[in-house]
Amino acid sequence: MTHVVVDxxxxxxxxxRIEAEVExxxxxxxxxxxxxxxxxxxxxxxxDPRDAWVFTQRICGVCTTVHAxxxxxxxxxxxxxxxxxxxxxxxxxxxxxxxxxxxxxxxYHLHALDWVDLVNxxxxxxxATSKLAQSISTWPKSSASYFSETKKxxxxxxxRGQLGPFANAYWGHPAYRLPPExxxxxxxxxxxxxxxxxxxxxIHAVLGGKNPHLQSFLVGGxxxxxxxxxxxxxxxxxxxxxxxxxxxxxxxxTRVYLPDLLAIASFYPEWTGYGKGxxxxxxxxxxxxxxxxxxxLFLPSGVIRDGNLGAVLDFDPSRVSEYVTHxxxxxxxxxxxxxxxxxxxxxxxxxxxxxxxxxxxxxGKYSWLKSPRYDGRPMEVGPLSRMLVAYARGHARVRELxxxxxxxxxxxxxxxxxxxGRVAARGIExxxxxxxxxxxxxxxxxxxxxxxLAIHDNSKWDPSTWPADAxxxxxxxxxxxxxxxxxxxxxxxxxxxxxxxxxxxxxGPRDAGGQRGPYEEALLGTPVADPEQPLExxxxxxxxxxxxxCGVHVVDGRRRELARVRAA
Amino acid sequence: xxxxxxxxxxxxxFAAELARRGVSRREFLHFCGVVATxxxxxxxxxxKIAAAIESGEKPTLVWLEFQDxxxxxxxxxxxxxxxxxxxxxxxxxxxxxxxxxxxxxHRAEQALARVVEEKRGxxxxxxxxxxxxxxxxxxxxxxxxxxxEIAREVCGGAAATIAIGTxxxxxxxxxxxxxxxGALSVADAVxxxxxxIHLPACPANGExxxxxxxxxxxxxxxxxxxxLRRPLFAYGKSIHDGCERRGHYDAGQxxxxxxxxxxxxxxxxxxxxxKGPVTYQNCPAIGWNQGTNWPIGCGHPxxxxxxxxxxxxxxxxxxHLAGIPGFGVHSNLDRIGLGATAGVAAAFAxxxxxxxxxxxxxxxxxxxxxxxxxxxxxxxxxx
Numbered sequence: 001m002t003h004v005v006v007d008x009x010x011x012x013x014x015x016x017r018i019e020a021e022v023e024x025x026x027x028x029x030x031x032x033x034x035x036x037x038x039x040x041x042x043x044x045x046x047x048d049p050r051d052a053w054v055f056t057q058r059i060c061g062v063c064t065t066v067h068a069x070x071x072x073x074x075x076x077x078x079x080x081x082x083x084x085x086x087x088x089x090x091x092x093x094x095x096x097x098x099x100x101x102x103x104x105x106x107x108y109h110l111h112a113l114d115w116v117d118l119v120n121x122x123x124x125x126x127x128a129t130s131k132l133a134q135s136i137s138t139w140p141k142s143s144a145s146y147f148s149e150t151k152k153x154x155x156x157x158x159x160r161g162q163l164g165p166f167a168n169a170y171w172g173h174p175a176y177r178l179p180p181e182x183x184x185x186x187x188x189x190x191x192x193x194x195x196x197x198x199x200x201x202x203i204h205a206v207l208g209g210k211n212p213h214l215q216s217f218l219v220g221g222x223x224x225x226x227x228x229x230x231x232x233x234x235x236x237x238x239x240x241x242x243x244x245x246x247x248x249x250x251x252x253x254t255r256v257y258l259p260d261l262l263a264i265a266s267f268y269p270e271w272t273g274y275g276k277g278x279x280x281x282x283x284x285x286x287x288x289x290x291x292x293x294x295x296x297l298f299l300p301s302g303v304i305r306d307g308n309l310g311a312v313l314d315f316d317p318s319r320v321s322e323y324v325t326h327x328x329x330x331x332x333x334x335x336x337x338x339x340x341x342x343x344x345x346x347x348x349x350x351x352x353x354x355x356x357x358x359x360x361x362x363x364g365k366y367s368w369l370k371s372p373r374y375d376g377r378p379m380e381v382g383p384l385s386r387m388l389v390a391y392a393r394g395h396a397r398v399r400e401l402x403x404x405x406x407x408x409x410x411x412x413x414x415x416x417x418x419x420x421g422r423v424a425a426r427g428i429e430x431x432x433x434x435x436x437x438x439x440x441x442x443x444x445x446x447x448x449x450x451x452x453l454a455i456h457d458n459s460k461w462d463p464s465t466w467p468a469d470a471x472x473x474x475x476x477x478x479x480x481x482x483x484x485x486x487x488x489x490x491x492x493x494x495x496x497x498x499x500x501x502x503x504x505x506x507x508g509p510r511d512a513g514g515q516r517g518p519y520e521e522a523l524l525g526t527p528v529a530d531p532e533q534p535l536e537x538x539x540x541x542x543x544x545x546x547x548x549x550c551g552v553h554v555v556d557g558r559r560r561e562l563a564r565v566r567a568a
Numbered sequence: 569x570x571x572x573x574x575x576x577x578x579x580x581x582f583a584a585e586l587a588r589r590g591v592s593r594r595e596f597l598h599f600c601g602v603v604a605t606x607x608x609x610x611x612x613x614x615x616k617i618a619a620a621i622e623s624g625e626k627p628t629l630v631w632l633e634f635q636d637x638x639x640x641x642x643x644x645x646x647x648x649x650x651x652x653x654x655x656x657x658x659x660x661x662x663x664x665x666x667x668x669x670x671x672x673x674h675r676a677e678q679a680l681a682r683v684v685e686e687k688r689g690x691x692x693x694x695x696x697x698x699x700x701x702x703x704x705x706x707x708x709x710x711x712x713x714x715x716x717e718i719a720r721e722v723c724g725g726a727a728a729t730i731a732i733g734t735x736x737x738x739x740x741x742x743x744x745x746x747x748x749x750g751a752l753s754v755a756d757a758v759x760x761x762x763x764x765i766h767l768p769a770c771p772a773n774g775e776x777x778x779x780x781x782x783x784x785x786x787x788x789x790x791x792x793x794x795x796l797r798r799p800l801f802a803y804g805k806s807i808h809d810g811c812e813r814r815g816h817y818d819a820g821q822x823x824x825x826x827x828x829x830x831x832x833x834x835x836x837x838x839x840x841x842x843k844g845p846v847t848y849q850n851c852p853a854i855g856w857n858q859g860t861n862w863p864i865g866c867g868h869p870x871x872x873x874x875x876x877x878x879x880x881x882x883x884x885x886x887x888h889l890a891g892i893p894g895f896g897v898h899s900n901l902d903r904i905g906l907g908a909t910a911g912v913a914a915a916f917a918x919x920x921x922x923x924x925x926x927x928x929x930x931x932x933x934x935x936x937x938x939x940x941x942x943x944x945x946x947x948x949x950x951x
Binding site: 005006007008009010011012013014015035036037038039040042043047048050051054055058059060061062064109110113118160162164165166167168169170194197198199201202204205206207208209210211212213215216217218220221223224225226227230231232233328348350352353354355356357358453454455456458461532533534538549 | 626628633634635636637638639640641642643645646647660661662663665666667668669670671672673674675676677678679700703704705706707708709710711712713714717740741742744745746747748749751770771825826827831832833834855856857858860861862863864865866867868871879883884885886887
């Protein structure tokens, strides 16, 4: 038995540590630990709820829109504000473009190097690479001379002797299985995606002033005026600019990302058999297609238990609870119970080893993440969950793409419940959303053409219009999965604020009953050829797209008198 | 002419690299010109910048992330002037950066240790995120070591440290009241660093980091800094002074309600809570995402994100200050504009102190560390 520690887990957002027991070339047990804590929910107490989105947005600079969205929805739910149609459409555009941007960056810049051997690309024949590229896509940058240039550049980079971020990695590891030509193709697209992501993020500058940390959200609507006759508002020119950016994104996703994904996956069929995880999936749903509460959602909500796609259950927020049995917090009523977020209660209680340390006390508390459970069960959230629920609920485009992907890879539906299934689901979701963006742009343009210019529900902006005591919940599907914010507002100020976050669901530790979290469960059985080079562990963990800063949160359930916020 | 360019390309590996990237000599010099403009340098500096970039040696950079959100990393990846920003990336050997590096675990730690051992006194360190001091350092550990221990070792051995973003520069959001983890800025966590430069903002604009690095490579020294250690080329002027809506402020034309005709016309956001008058950064001059837009340009007030303690001093974000001299008066514009700005600064400082006092009362003894709440322009109050 070998004890493997991977810390830091790199190519993620935030600070994640994996400890694993490896025996006979495979993971026998695993522990997932988040090693950073800030306490943003404590910092929110006593503040103006209309400011909360700016604070929660800083939970994460990668998924830079998601905590802002969940926050304004939670506060709107509490005070009864209703964003007008234009605000809903602007938000849909922001959310979906974030998803597309995030997924592409994850595939190329965070995940690809687990499958792609950069150094092996130096052995590639540019002619053969060109043939491979042209056999899988019509993307125009596919000539032998193009790949020859990339290869030359790579050679010079390596020859200079300063490998920078690519130094000391696992090049040559036996688990790398792509032929040199596929490696060179992927490296070329790694570089192209770096340029593409920079360009596509400009859609967020149009809609939100800047990226990262867009600055156009408002409780009750959006701060981005729409007016065809103004140069200081979204006008016909901005719509055209966004159409251009969306067209570029659609082209890149359709002709580069998806073909690359399928090509790479085809060399790793065994990874449809690893990384299954807990097998239960939770989705809140996203992209309202109408205004107001209970609007139909473009991607539906639902709960799948034990892989049963035949019986999707409705999501019921009251069934969410969080445990701290193995988390560095304590509950007043004992650490063996789970608490609903509205009853949430947390007091940091670090019982781990004092740094510097070699091993965590995995029998006791070992993470800054709590353990969220639904009906007492661990649930996986994220693209795979969303695509499974959409598939089971009969979403036509999702069904078409999932079936086509399975057919191309020559595998059955069971292959979805795996490390590679997560990678494929993320790509399918990107395709579905990049196709949808134009619809929302059309609707926005139509509204503007009709002279509908409202962007904000002003009736609830003044805190004097709010109830003295109000609670609200805001749900969102972030790139990494189901995200919920719960807020309690008293006398115009935040009395309690809680976030239950995708990476908490996925990366959380064991609960009171000893049930592992999804990362921990998914790692069981993952092969490890060389414990000194745990490349395979990275594959499964990265397939979830960890976002650790998001995952760590703390709430303080103790009630106390709060200063009234003095707003203008 | 054509031949001269070809022979240059043969002689200079850098020129060859530019050619491979499809960047012409003219585009490269244009980039150098843009850098010179951002830095407010004379045109004569363009050739020097180009020469410095071409000289070839890649200095080593390590990028540490502590209590952060990776927003500054993302911002750096968005740095524009498209192909040229890539060149700036290639100018440096980024030997440690958790968000992008291929190696993980022990091998990643080895890469960092190697730089600290072998390049002592010669490498650059960038720090993103604040550094917690509570719970014996357990609020942020990497490879089992506390952020504080890592920061002391790595920044202590660096030729220079750049604190990127408001968290590393001033403590930022983790240090906002009641600072549950005892979070500190780099300056407070690792006092006495020889060279420390702040690039605050939430996040910092990636272009400013690029310009800072090029300045260093060009002149072998760092640019002039203000009293908060911020480069004057990026933080020398208030948002208000460079704002495209300044004319509306001076003319007394204000947005009164979200989505009203004044909002649609792009009038001044002062009454909606804009903190531009007391915030120093070059957003209006260089914009964001390749100059596509900036927050005020899209209709939302500035939140003051480049200033110390902005999470406490600038909140509530949507509150404007009453009793500003010259507010809404059309006559004698220059004098009133000036007076109003000074008045705003004083009022903001007073409000910051008031808010912190309120929150102390709210949070009472739960606090680990409390921000001292310095007046506007103060530094080091995060501890």
